[in-house]
Amino acid sequence: MRKLLLTLRFDGGAYHGWQVQQNGASVQETLQNAIEGVFGTRYGVTGCSRTDAGVHANMYCCCFCTESEISCEKVIAALNAWLPDDIGVYGCREVPKEFHPRYSCVSKEYVYRVWNSPYRNPFLVGRSLHYKYPLDEKALAREAAAFVGTHDFKGFSSSGGSVADTVRTVKCFEVARYGDEVVFSVEADGFLYNMVRIMAGTLLDISAGKIEKESIPEIIGSRDRSLAGATAPPYGLYLNRVFY
């Protein structure tokens, strides 16, 4: 029996997130269908994290076990032939039996993309949040620095998250501008439900003057979701890197 770790990209626009859902297509189910097409057997696939409906991934990792001896390179090609265009596998390697795509992960990086122009970009519709008013990326980087460290992020999570422990360690939070696009990158040992989307929404609300400057430490300390900003829409969010 081999345990295979797949690495994939997906455009989440058409999916109700990673996890199999009753009410619509999921990436997990679509991938399991492709694996069944290739191997003739329905294997369960374990992912590195849940993702919300509409969220994208530049890098998503998941595992399944198989008796098949087919080479990793052929697994990739065969899966890509079965998968729809909005999911693409680009890595496959054998991992030890005790490897777990979620629990073996030491940290993950998400990016949140903001198209910052008065004018729509047709190529980024559904791929980057259109924010029309000027953003000062240097000022936002100073605000966001308050996220870095080990904190109780309960105020930056939506109800519906099931975890008891809401303490996470944010290793890095960067705000960078690439032309008319502003990108937030956040690496942490784990993320609460909607955490990055609420962080992004809070930064935009600070920029808009809806939330006071330099108040992020206070919002973190309050553990009060109502003090943080809006939950930014899912289509600007990408799981970007998974570190093992």
Next chain:
Amino acid sequence: MRKLLLTLRFDGGAYHGWQVQQNGASVQETLQNAIEGVFGTRYGVTGCSRTDAGVHANMYCCCFCTESEISCEKVIAALNAWLPDDIGVYGCREVPKEFHPRYSCVSKEYVYRVWNSPYRNPFLVGRSLHYKYPLDEKALAREAAAFVGTHDFKGFSSSGGSVADTVRTVKCFEVARYGDEVVFSVEADGFLYNMVRIMAGTLLDISAGKIEKESIPEIIGSRDRSLAGATAPPYGLYLNRVFY
């Protein structure tokens, strides 16, 4: 009477090119509909060039005349409200009556994007040609240098083009790599029908060994379309800049 010059981006995937067609939606018609929505009058719109079905634009310029005194900034906002997501206006300015978006143009730049990886990129489907085999961008740049200059490009045009004079001046042809993407950029005083797509296809055919290295000067000299490479698909092509 004011003459307004609009600058727009469009994802050409859903359109039969710029020009009004009998058999499907065009960018020109869609824009004329939006202008009619905003101004209450159907104005004719003159474009800077025809584009093939499925070709994109990062910058496309076109003109129309109106008696309306509405400000340029408001024209942009109103048109964007009427236009579908795959077309976005980002510039509007008043130009002299004698200005013509096509004949006043001194040169244009097209880019052709190639996703050069064994694996599909879901975010670039329909946006960049997927080419699976390794490309040597430095070697291709040396080949492409032969395009630069004033030449008769009849061998690099498809039948169906209506022009008698097939001499054009290519000012610049660059081949650059950005990670897994290779981008051809070509600036010229004008382009023949399918010219950039045939140039791109020829470079890929040279890379694949289907056409001999260093044969571009000979193909140009032959004026024989059958010696050049395949016409690369439309969805990798972008009108990128228009110079006045």
